[in-house]
Amino acid sequence: MKTKQTVAVIGATGNMGSAIAKSLSKGNYRLLLKSNKQDELDALVKEIKSRNGNADIEAAVCPVEAGWEADIIILAIPYEAEKEAAERIREVANQKIVVSIANPLNGTFDGLLTTPDTSAAEELQKLLPNSKVIKAFNTTFAADFSTPVIDGKQVDAFIAGNDEDALQIVSELVATAGFRPIIAGDLHVSRTLENMQLLLIRLGMKYNYNWLAGWKILHN
Amino acid sequence: MYESFFRNFNSKVALTAEEEALIKNYLSPKKIRKKQYLLQDGDICKNIAFIEKGALKSYSVDDNGNEHIIQFALEGWIIADLYSFLTGEPATYNIDAIEDSELVLINKAAHEELLVKFPKYETFTRLNITNAYLAMQRRLTSIISSPIEERYSNFIAIYPDIVQRVPQHMIASYMGLTPETLSRIRRRILSK
Numbered sequence A: 001m002k003t004k005q006t007v008a009v010i011g012a013t014g015n016m017g018s019a020i021a022k023s024l025s026k027g028n029y030r031l032l033l034k035s036n037k038q039d040e041l042d043a044l045v046k047e048i049k050s051r052n053g054n055a056d057i058e059a060a061v062c063p064v065e066a067g068w069e070a071d072i073i074i075l076a077i078p079y080e081a082e083k084e085a086a087e088r089i090r091e092v093a094n095q096k097i098v099v100s101i102a103n104p105l106n107g108t109f110d111g112l113l114t115t116p117d118t119s120a121a122e123e124l125q126k127l128l129p130n131s132k133v134i135k136a137f138n139t140t141f142a143a144d145f146s147t148p149v150i151d152g153k154q155v156d157a158f159i160a161g162n163d164e165d166a167l168q169i170v171s172e173l174v175a176t177a178g179f180r181p182i183i184a185g186d187l188h189v190s191r192t193l194e195n196m197q198l199l200l201i202r203l204g205m206k207y208n209y210n211w212l213a214g215w216k217i218l219h220n
Numbered sequence B: 001m002y003e004s005f006f007r008n009f010n011s012k013v014a015l016t017a018e019e020e021a022l023i024k025n026y027l028s029p030k031k032i033r034k035k036q037y038l039l040q041d042g043d044i045c046k047n048i049a050f051i052e053k054g055a056l057k058s059y060s061v062d063d064n065g066n067e068h069i070i071q072f073a074l075e076g077w078i079i080a081d082l083y084s085f086l087t088g089e090p091a092t093y094n095i096d097a098i099e100d101s102e103l104v105l106i107n108k109a110a111h112e113e114l115l116v117k118f119p120k121y122e123t124f125t126r127l128n129i130t131n132a133y134l135a136m137q138r139r140l141t142s143i144i145s146s147p148i149e150e151r152y153s154n155f156i157a158i159y160p161d162i163v164q165r166v167p168q169h170m171i172a173s174y175m176g177l178t179p180e181t182l183s184r185i186r187r188r189i190l191s192k
């Protein structure tokens, strides 16, 4: 797409929010970053601008204003915080793409807070019935964004959702971040995707991957 | 967020509060800053934009890089590359904001569903397209048959608010004139 899309990142100073903002700033996007930590946010915007003079990026005043201007809203916040955030942005997110990156992990990292018949993405869709919720970026660690090629292989990044157009637009986002986008299926496939990251975290802890690990589908 | 949209809608076809609430589900509020693009040529036009606040223009760019303004749109107006929106072919127009603006976007899927579910939306759409057709016919007739001075006088008579808000060089582009020719014409009209 030639027309520059505006992307709002809510929770932009977190591990994922800042990694996503940095990598998308290299693409044809206008970024609006929102965080409650104003000093950290200003520093992040400054850092991105100093690395890339062409970056079209700004700190946003509030999530509602950012969402109002945005075409795509990325919630880079914990699963537990999504209900409150969804309530704030519901009106401005109408008919827009909202990206769910959350993995609803429990406190001990050995299970999910969601029941098997749902997922964080589907719960978000229930909270934002008129938005196009797309699952993406949940199977990639924050550290992978600076190294999307691991062991010589480009990390795959899975995407799930119900709107064809929105899936394509988010695929472009994922490709801009340096990953290979794979559209996995409808939004309910998020259940599998969220469990995949639980497994990767467990394996990472067991075998000491040091958070630099990812999924790669081998096929011929 | 939707005040002007529903005021405009109700002036064409009256809606109940319940209908308004249901139609709202299909609309998308969008803010856009001055000089930002809503659409670039080559992309598919996915939305019809209703202007709540602000001003936008659509234009085509020729092989020499010159802009030719097709349409201005102020509060209460609609702007899109309708050809691209309706056929799904790539757009030949660019649309950008002349001022910071607030829009109500209706995407293609929402538009199709609204047409099926709400006969009043179909009436609203018919009236919008009829008005757009009339404006286009008026513009075409004036371009091919009226003397330049008369074209400009007609334009300021019909669209006084555009003349107030939009820079002269854009009006010149809309009229198919160079800014110099337009200012000569304005002087001539003023001196009459």
Ligand SMILES: NC(=O)c1ccc[n+]([C@@H]2O[C@H](COP(=O)([O-])OP(=O)(O)OC[C@H]3O[C@@H](n4cnc5c(N)ncnc54)[C@H](OP(=O)(O)O)[C@@H]3O)[C@@H](O)[C@H]2O)c1
Pocket: A010, A011, A012, A013, A014, A015, A016, A017, A034, A035, A036, A037, A075, A076, A077, A078, A079, A080, A081, A101, A102, A103, A104, A105, A137, A138, A139, A140, A141, A142, A143
């Ligand atoms: N870390 C990873 O490698 C990774 C990988 C895949 C997916 N994810 C998912 O990405 C999301 C963000 O993870 P993260 O690792 O970036 O977390 P993080 O570093 O802790 O950042 C989360 C951000 O969310 C905001 N926030 C809003 N409400 C909050 C609340 N109630 N409690 C805590 N923070 C709150 C905070 O920013 P404010 O200053 O604005 O409050 C914070 O900076 C999570 O849903 C996670 O499951 C993470």
